Amino acid sequence: MQDSAAAKPTSHPPVKHGKVGVLLVNLGTPDGTDYTSMRRYLKEFLTDKRVIEWPKIAWYPILFGIVLNTRPGKVGKAYEMIWNKDKNESYLRTYTRSQAELMAASLAEHSNVIVDWAMRYGQPSIASRMEALQKQGCERILLFPLYPQYAAATTATVNDKAFEFLLKQRWQPALRTVPPYHDDPAYIDALAVSIEKHLATLDWEPERVLTSFHGIPQSYFDKGDPYYCQCQKTARLLRERLGWSKEKLVVTFQSRFGPEEWLQPYTDKTVEKLAQEGIKRIAVLNPGFVSDCLETLEEIAEQAAESFLHNGGEKFAHIPCLNDSREGMAVLETVVRRELSGWV
Ligand SMILES: C=CC1=C(C)c2cc3[nH]c(cc4nc(cc5[nH]c(cc1n2)c(C)c5CCC(=O)O)C(CCC(=O)O)=C4C)c(C)c3C=C
Ligand SMILES: [Fe+2]
Ligand SMILES: [Fe+2]
Numbered sequence: 001m002q003d004s005a006a007a008k009p010t011s012h013p014p015v016k017h018g019k020v021g022v023l024l025v026n027l028g029t030p031d032g033t034d035y036t037s038m039r040r041y042l043k044e045f046l047t048d049k050r051v052i053e054w055p056k057i058a059w060y061p062i063l064f065g066i067v068l069n070t071r072p073g074k075v076g077k078a079y080e081m082i083w084n085k086d087k088n089e090s091y092l093r094t095y096t097r098s099q100a101e102l103m104a105a106s107l108a109e110h111s112n113v114i115v116d117w118a119m120r121y122g123q124p125s126i127a128s129r130m131e132a133l134q135k136q137g138c139e140r141i142l143l144f145p146l147y148p149q150y151a152a153a154t155t156a157t158v159n160d161k162a163f164e165f166l167l168k169q170r171w172q173p174a175l176r177t178v179p180p181y182h183d184d185p186a187y188i189d190a191l192a193v194s195i196e197k198h199l200a201t202l203d204w205e206p207e208r209v210l211t212s213f214h215g216i217p218q219s220y221f222d223k224g225d226p227y228y229c230q231c232q233k234t235a236r237l238l239r240e241r242l243g244w245s246k247e248k249l250v251v252t253f254q255s256r257f258g259p260e261e262w263l264q265p266y267t268d269k270t271v272e273k274l275a276q277e278g279i280k281r282i283a284v285l286n287p288g289f290v291s292d293c294l295e296t297l298e299e300i301a302e303q304a305a306e307s308f309l310h311n312g313g314e315k316f317a318h319i320p321c322l323n324d325s326r327e328g329m330a331v332l333e334t335v336v337r338r339e340l341s342g343w344v
Helices: 001-009 035-046 058-081 090-108 126-135 151-167 185-200 218-222 227-242 268-274 295-308 326-339
Strands: 019-028 115-121 137-145 173-177 208-214 247-254 281-285 315-319
Touching: 001 208, 001 227, 019 035, 019 090, 019 126, 019 227, 019 268, 035 058, 035 115, 035 185, 058 247, 058 295, 090 218, 090 326, 115 126, 126 151, 137 151, 137 326, 151 173, 151 218, 185 218, 185 281, 185 326, 208 227, 208 268, 208 295, 218 281, 227 247, 268 295, 281 295, 295 315
Parallel strands: 019 115, 019 137, 137 173, 208 247, 208 281, 281 315
Antiparallel strands: none
16 A cells, blocks of 8 residues: 555646636638648638538538639738738737737736737637646636627637647646627727717718628528627617617628628628619728728728729728727727636
8 A cells, every 4th residue: 555655656747827818819810921821721711610511521622622722822812912011910910919918918907817819720829829828827718709799600619629629638727718799888889989980080971881790601590600690789789879770870791702692681782782872972890800801901991992982982981890999908808807707
């Protein structure tokens, strides 16, 4: 008995402890706009079964035979137009890093809290930052997928990756995931203030304001994804907060991909139709995007604007995402402080 007790190690390797990690996670971004970086990024993205739900046997021949040969070049050019040249990275990355830095400063009163950021696709990966938090002594981690509205293709896949990391750990940190905040008064208020502020900078008034959310295939909604309803609720609360009619604040869905039917009405078709019907002035915002990115800066601020003007419209404004603005950070901080309760 005594012999076997003596053979046991007297202590485990030294570990840091007592910290709480907050990990902000956004969608991801390529490392560069070149073909190889774009292909690597799109491959990781488009092999995610939460994003493309088709069976591999049907999807992979199309993905590897066509999409990954043609799309990297085409989308790389679009990324080039909206690349943050000062930092040689996409704005999504710039804003996500800045949000983490500002969050850390705002939580400085809690000396045991460490704030970090990661991307679901590309770098820095969720696993690498969770490992870094753990090494710094985080026994608890609050995982914040940066999507106000829940979708399996976005929120759930971030959570999946974090739990996949835990799967390999002997000594797991406790993990909390942040729920959607599509109806949080702080979020609705921030959107309203950002609209009002932006419209005040224009010398014209829009006849219509479009809230353009990223779409998902209609079939995902049919299978029970709550995304569509959460987008509608955000828009309804925003309308109520602004005192606007359904006609003035219109909900649309953008960024269709592939041949399937996606959530409607489509943003591109609506923009075209409004111009053709004689509407001369519109503004578009993207309330589902925490940060500006390819889908807002290129697809809306460039392409949708061009289409509106081409079809007879006269004035087009893109209202920026909340990004790392004071209003935007107030939303993220409200959510984080609430979800940290009992931990700090
Ligand atoms: C079937 C494919 C896709 C689904 C479903 C999807 C859902 C979805 N995406 C976002 C947010 C973003 N998507 C972004 C880019 C992007 N999205 C898809 C495809 C689907 N998205 C692709 C292929 C791409 C890459 C660009 C392209 O090839 O067109 C981005 C921008 C990233 C950046 O670096 O700027 C964001 C953000 C949401 C919120 C969502 C479902 C609710
Ligand atoms: Fe997308
Ligand atoms: Fe797009």
